[in-house]
Amino acid sequence: MATGRTHRPATRSRGIPEATVARLPLYLRALTALSERSVPTVSSEELAAAAGVNSAKLRKDFSYLGSYGTRGVGYDVEYLVYQISRELGLTQDWPVVIVGIGNLGAALANYGGFASRGFRVAALIDADPAMAGKPVAGIPVQHTDDLEKIIEDNGVSIGVIATPAGAAQQVCDRLVAAGVTSILNFAPTVLSVPDGVDVRKVDLSIELQILAFHEQRKAVEEGAAADGSHPAAAPREDSAEQGPDGDVPAVMPA
Amino acid sequence: MATGRTHRPATRSRGIPEATVARLPLYLRALTALSERSVPTVSSEELAAAAGVNSAKLRKDFSYLGSYGTRGVGYDVEYLVYQISRELGLTQDWPVVIVGIGNLGAALANYGGFASRGFRVAALIDADPAMAGKPVAGIPVQHTDDLEKIIEDNGVSIGVIATPAGAAQQVCDRLVAAGVTSILNFAPTVLSVPDGVDVRKVDLSIELQILAFHEQRKAVEEGAAADGSHPAAAPREDSAEQGPDGDVPAVMPA
DNA sequence: CCATCTTTGTGCACGCGTTCACAAAGACAT
DNA sequence: ATGTCTTTGTGAACGCGTGCACAAAGATGG
Structure with a gap:
């Protein structure tokens, strides 16, 4: 899920x-x-x-x-x-703002999969005054002070949070107050939002931990099964499915 | 799920x-x-x-x-x-390799949430010869040619794929053949792996599309309900839960 | 026009995950 | 030691999601 x-x-x-x-x-x-x-x-x-x-x-x-x-x-x-x-609403243009232009924010800004899906990076926002005006992916970074104005001027309803965990809730509150109703959160925090606002989270650390769990389980099973097969010599029957998907996302802090 | x-x-x-x-x-x-x-x-x-x-x-x-x-x-x-x-297996050290050091790969390499959770970036691998030797996040990038040796020398069982979609399956095959049994895939592709190998995917584009779907639905509902309330003036009853979580991840191509 | 063959669309059953609601267990005060 | 109060741990019911298996629908050929 x-x-x-x-x-x-x-x-x-x-x-x-x-x-x-x-x-x-x-x-x-x-x-x-x-x-x-x-x-x-x-x-x-x-x-x-x-x-x-x-x-x-x-x-x-x-x-x-x-x-x-x-x-x-x-x-x-x-x-x-x-x-x-x-059905997905991709026939229309969705202006998106990215808040927090660190390593991850910059990577997202440079991500090519946006435009091809109807998403347009309308603005990049960062709290660091030194970043202001500096272009990232061809778009000048703007200061957090202007967040509300940027949201309203561009009619943005989708926001991406790529700030450190500590700043995420505050940024989220301001985005929501300014009119954003969908948030993609990369900060490793539980965001509290009013009813009517959708939040999806992506957390790299969580994904790795889930992998580690299964990895550990494989290790103990192998030890228990005690079939001396080489680790790299897996069954190798060309895989069937990719997985049911309906799963859990991962979190990715800045 | x-x-x-x-x-x-x-x-x-x-x-x-x-x-x-x-x-x-x-x-x-x-x-x-x-x-x-x-x-x-x-x-x-x-x-x-x-x-x-x-x-x-x-x-x-x-x-x-x-x-x-x-x-x-x-x-x-x-x-x-x-x-x-x-239980999660975090009491032990998990060496991890990141393949594909583009914007995203570099951001992942710089991500601080690794070490704190028992994950250690053992190596960075890229197909571009020009990248070889260049340090990213303090770790010198190595060439794809040495992938198998790197995996074996470091006892790596978890690999992160941050390459373009076209290269993902090939990289995946090599990782698996070299002994990797858990893969975190950021490339927007369905990976085919042998039985016994776990794959989790993170796809930013998919997450945004899901948000767009709900965003669109909100818009039509609002139009249908025709309550002239201002878009930004949501119900505002301080949110309860964050969401059940067990959901679907997103993909993030390089 | 009829027969055959392919592929969709779905009724149905099963299992996982979620939530309620409460009994059991322990802390703490008297 | 006994009673009260808090909070856990879980039995049971419910609902969603999945996958099987098949009937219905249409294409295609004779």
Whole structure:
């Protein structure tokens, strides 16, 4: 389950389950790749393999959007790209601000996957006066003092927090007060927000800790099983799925 | 449910549910903060609030680890920190390699949350010969040619992929062949790995798309409800929870 | 026009995760 | 020692998500 959602116990927005929404970007990515190769149609089986999910799950996911497939044939790639994009709200422009231009903030500013998905970095904001005016990824960094004005002038509703943990809640409060209603939080802190505001978090440290847990478990199991096989000599039956996805994110402090 | 897991349909490792494992780092973070403030004990209610989860859920989570609380009093902070650290395998050193030292890779290398959690950046690897030898975060970048040797010499079992999407699968294959059994993938691709290897993915683009979906839904609902309230003037009842967490991660290409 | 074959869309059952609600356990005061 | 009060640990119910398995739908060929 994705951590992001903040309130709304488990409501499915407009009939579309949260787990499905979380997979739509995955399908979209696979479909975009097919589209670039000028593939006209795909079966649920093929697309599911490309997205790393179960084909039945994929069909059920699409059924929430409507009946966009043709039995005996499959799905029209272009049409599906459009439908999913529209459903995700990617047919419109989403101005985004990034607050906290440290190593991570700068990396995010330079990230190319924004524009291609309808996201536009409207402004970079940092508390360090020395950063003000300095261009990062071709965009001049602005000072935190102007945060409210920047949000309002650009009609920003999505904010990315890449500040140190200590500053995150304060930045969050100001973003929300200024009108931001969706926040992607990279700071390793639990953010408190009013009802109606969505928060998703990404925490690298948490992801690594989860990996460490399984890694440790593998180690003890191997010791217990005591099959003298070489560590690197894993079973090696070419993997099937990528994983159910509907999982937990990671946190990434500045 | 977290996306990371690759195989093992839904098995609960050693009796501890996956959803619980994903929350342990959250508890650990909150407990560490309490420990630094020299707080001796916490109730499940207090700790749950600090971690942004339901107190019943927290108690059930801890019950999987054993009975570490004292009724009428709460949990001993230091003891719990130790138990969770041990459970997560953080009492040992985990050498980690980062492959792909672009903007993101460099940001990860500079990330301070590694060492404090038992993770040590053992090496930085990049395919660009021009990068070789250049220090990033005080560590000299090494060339991809030496990947296998680096993995073996350092006994690395956890790899971080921060390369462009096109190179990810190839890098992944080499990491796995060299003995890596846990991978944190920032490239926007579905990785195929043999059984026994865990993959977790972090995709920024996906997280933003999920936020956009909810943002769009809010917009249409507001239009439908037609209550002329100002966008920025949200309900404002100081938020309760942070969100159940067990969600879906995001991907972040280089 | 009919038969066959492919692939979708979904009813159904199962299992995990969440939450409630309460009994059991211990601390603390008298 | 006994009673009261607090907080844990968990039994049980509920709901969401997943995956199987199949009927319905349409394409395609004769």
